[in-house]
Amino acid sequence: MRVRRAGAGDLDALAALHAAAFQPGWSAADIAALDAVALIEDGAGLILVRTVSGEAEILTVGVRPELRGAGVGGRLVEAALESARADGAEAVFLEVAEDNLAARR
Numbered sequence: 001m002r003v004r005r006a007g008a009g010d011l012d013a014l015a016a017l018h019a020a021a022f023q024p025g026w027s028a029a030d031i032a033a034l035d036a037v038a039l040i041e042d043g044a045g046l047i048l049v050r051t052v053s054g055e056a057e058i059l060t061v062g063v064r065p066e067l068r069g070a071g072v073g074g075r076l077v078e079a080a081l082e083s084a085r086a087d088g089a090e091a092v093f094l095e096v097a098e099d100n101l102a103a104r105r
C-alpha cells in the first residue's frame with residue numbers, strides 16, 4: 001500500500017512535505033501538536049485528519065507540486081476517509097478556498 005499511517009519518526013518527513021505544498025509550512029512540532037492521524041505517501045504527499053464525536057476534519061492535504069495530478073491526493077483522501085470511518089466518523093469536513101478547484105475535486 002502506497003499510503004501508510006505515519007508515526008512519530010515521520011514528523012520531519014511530514015513537515016518537509018507540508019512545506020513543499022504550502023507556504024509557510026508547518027514545523028514537525030506544529031504537526032505533532034495537532035494530535036491528528038497523519039497519513040503519508042512517502043516523498044509525495046500527506047494528509048492529517050482528526051475525528052472528534054463522530055465528526056472528522058481534514059486539517060490539511062498536500063502533494064508535492066511536481067507530483068500533482070497523478071492521483072496521490074485522491075489516494076490520500078480515500079485513506080483518510082477509511083481512517084476516519086474506523087475512528088467513528090459519520091461526516092468529514094475539509095475547508096478550502098472557493099477557487100481551489102484541485103482541492104474541491
Ligand SMILES: CC(C)(COP(=O)(O)OP(=O)(O)OC[C@H]1O[C@@H](n2cnc3c(N)ncnc32)[C@H](O)[C@@H]1OP(=O)(O)O)[C@@H](O)C(=O)NCCC(=O)NCCS
Pocket residue numbers: 021022059060061062063064067068069070071072073074075095096100101102103105
Ligand atoms: C489539492 C491537492 C492535494 C490534490 O492532489 P493531487 O495529487 O493533484 O490530486 P489527484 O491527482 O488525486 O486529483 C484529484 C482530482 O482532482 C482533479 N484535479 C487535480 N488537479 C486539478 C486542477 N489543478 N484543476 C482541476 N482539477 C484538478 C483530478 O482530475 C482528480 O479528479 P478526478 O478524480 O475526477 O479525475 C494538490 O493539488 C495540492 O497539494 N494542492 C496545494 C495544497 C492545497 O491546496 N491543499 C488543499 C487545502 S488543505
